[in-house]
Amino acid sequence: xxxxxxxxxxxxxxxxxxxxxxxxxxxxxxxxxxxxxxxxxxxxxxxxxxxxxxxxxxxxxxxxxxxxxxxxxxxxxxxxxxxxxxxxxxxxxxxxxxxxxxxxxxxxxxxxxxxxxxxxxxxxxxxxxxxxxxxxxxxxxxxxxxxxxxxxxxxxxxxxxxxxxxxxxxxxxxxxxxxxxxxxxxxxxxxxxxxxxxxxxxxxxxxxxxxxxxxxxxxxxxxxxxxxxxxxxxxxxxxxxxxxxxxxxxxxxxxxxxxxxxxxxxxxxxxxxxxxxxxxxxxxxxxxxxxxxxxxxxxxxxxxxxxxxxxxxxxxxxxxxxxxxxxxxxxxx
Ligand SMILES: [Zn+2]
Ligand SMILES: [Zn+2]
Numbered sequence: 001x002x003x004x005x006x007x008x009x010x011x012x013x014x015x016x017x018x019x020x021x022x023x024x025x026x027x028x029x030x031x032x033x034x035x036x037x038x039x040x041x042x043x044x045x046x047x048x049x050x051x052x053x054x055x056x057x058x059x060x061x062x063x064x065x066x067x068x069x070x071x072x073x074x075x076x077x078x079x080x081x082x083x084x085x086x087x088x089x090x091x092x093x094x095x096x097x098x099x100x101x102x103x104x105x106x107x108x109x110x111x112x113x114x115x116x117x118x119x120x121x122x123x124x125x126x127x128x129x130x131x132x133x134x135x136x137x138x139x140x141x142x143x144x145x146x147x148x149x150x151x152x153x154x155x156x157x158x159x160x161x162x163x164x165x166x167x168x169x170x171x172x173x174x175x176x177x178x179x180x181x182x183x184x185x186x187x188x189x190x191x192x193x194x195x196x197x198x199x200x201x202x203x204x205x206x207x208x209x210x211x212x213x214x215x216x217x218x219x220x221x222x223x224x225x226x227x228x229x230x231x232x233x234x235x236x237x238x239x240x241x242x243x244x245x246x247x248x249x250x251x252x253x254x255x256x257x258x259x260x261x262x263x264x265x266x267x268x269x270x271x272x273x274x275x276x277x278x279x280x281x282x283x284x285x286x287x288x289x290x291x292x293x294x295x296x297x298x299x300x301x302x303x304x305x306x307x308x309x310x311x312x313x314x315x316x317x318x319x320x321x322x323x324x325x326x327x328x329x330x331x332x333x
Contacts, residue, residue, distance in 0.1 A: 050154070050325035054108050056124065060115035067113065072319075075114075076101045076149045081130050082116075082123035083168070084290050086141035089297035092290075093148035095306040098316065099288045102156040102166035105319065109163060152303065157314040161322065164188050164314050168288035171204040173197055173265055173281025176310060181235040182253070182264075182286050189287065189311045191237045196295030197281070204281050204291065206262045211274040218258060221246050226275070231267075239264045239285060253284065287311065 052072040059065045079100040080086075080093055088096075100122060104114045107121055116124035125133060134141045157164040165188065167179060174197045180187035197204075216223040225246040232249065233241035240252030252264035262282035269276045281289075288310040296306050307316065 050320045052105075052154075052319055052323065053326045054104060055113040057113050057115040058124075060117045060120060072101065072105065073149055073153055075104060075124065077145050078124040078126055078130070079104060079122045080148055081133075081141070081145050082125040083118070085294070086134065086137075086145060088290075088294040090144055090147060090151075091301065091303045091306065092293040092297035093144055094152050094303035095288060095293050095297070096168065096290065097148040097152045098155050098157060098303065098307060099166040099168050099311075101152070101154075102158075102164055103168070105156055106163040106165045154318045154320060155316050156319055157307065157311050158317045158322070159188055159314050161317075163322075164311070166288070166311060166314075167284070167286040168290060168310075169281075169283025169285055170289075171197065171263075171281040171283065171291040172285045172289040173204055173263065175237040175285075176287065176289055176292075177235060177237045177239055177285035179286050181237065181239070181241075182284055189313050191235075192309055192312060194289045194292040195309065196292040196299070197289065199295070204262070205278065206282070207276055207278045208259070208261065209274055209276055210259065215259075215275055219245060219248060221248060226270075229268075229275075237265075237285065240266055 053069050054072050054075050055067055056070045056075055057065060057067045076097050080096050083100060084093060084096045086093070104122060108114050115121045130142065130145075131138050157166045165179070172194045174194055176192045176194055178187045178189065178191045179185065181191065210218075212223045212226055216226055219226075219229075221228075229243070229245040231240055231242070232244045235241050235252075240255065242252065243250050243255045250258065252266075255261075256264045256266065256279075259277065261277055261279050263279045263285060265281055265285065266277055266279040268278070288307070293306050293310070296309065297303075304316065307314075
């Protein structure tokens with residue numbers, strides 16, 4: 001019996017050591033990675049931070065349209081600066097940064113480029129434009145904007161492992177809208193009660209007056225036919241889905257744009273001279289309500305809580321869990 005244990009012990013020790021080495025290599029992702037990790041540096045000798053690039057088109061559709069390759073995180077600062085008042089609380093700016101990064105990245109993946117036309121993609125301010133807009137408050141606002149991007153670096157909203165088109169708007173007026181109810185297609189996130197707007201009494205009520213002759217001309221009906229103008233359907237959140245008049249019909253969004261109304265949550269009163277249109281909130285109402293986010297942040301909510309209000313059913317995920325870092329484009333500055 002004794003001769004067996006003599007060779008069994010070293011053999012078991014060798015097997016255990018081999019198993020430990022295999023586990024170590026698997027954990028560190030291979031021999032090269034193992035040594036890189038062991039010496040805490042990458043082959044170039046620099047700390048490796050994944051960098052993602054966007055192709056950003058300026059003045060899209062214009063004659064002097066130009067395009068640049070820009071680091072995603074740098075673009076996010078410019079998007080947030082253009083899309084949300086920089087005076088807002090840092091947590092609201094951080095929520096906006098995640099929404100803007102998600103929206104831009106999703107659009108970039110789908111279309112290969114993002115433009116700085118807010119009606120199509122996102123408004124954008126480069127550093128020179130930010131200096132001009134913020135004036136003497138530039139340093140203060142720039143610090144806040146950079147912190148908003150850096151504190152959420154790489155984070156996007158996802159659903160089923162896919163980036164979500166994270167829409168946002170100026171003010172919902174108390175109730176956001178689902179994307180499906182607004183434009184059809186996938187909903188991604190449901191309509192939500194906007195606590196802040198409700199606390200603030202459903203802010204942002206606007207009115208505009210249209211004399212009958214002008215309204216009839218704009219709608220391409222006769223003044224007499226205006227008596228037939230009616231709302232043919234509303235969405236669950238109370239926004240206008242369809243308006244009809246005589247043989248004409250418009251979606252709520254088209255009608256809103258035709259008359260320059262601030263939102264598709266509108267109603268009207270007819271007088272002898274014309275029509276008074278009243279709107280609640282401004283923008284399409286889908287996704288993050290900027291005024292609501294600003295109000296929630298002022299009350300102490302942090303950015304994950306704010307995003308949870310407006311993008312229920314979505315998760316926050318780092319880009320590097322879904323995408324390989326994009327190589328630096330040749331024509332990048
Ligand atoms: Zn665009
Ligand atoms: Zn709101």
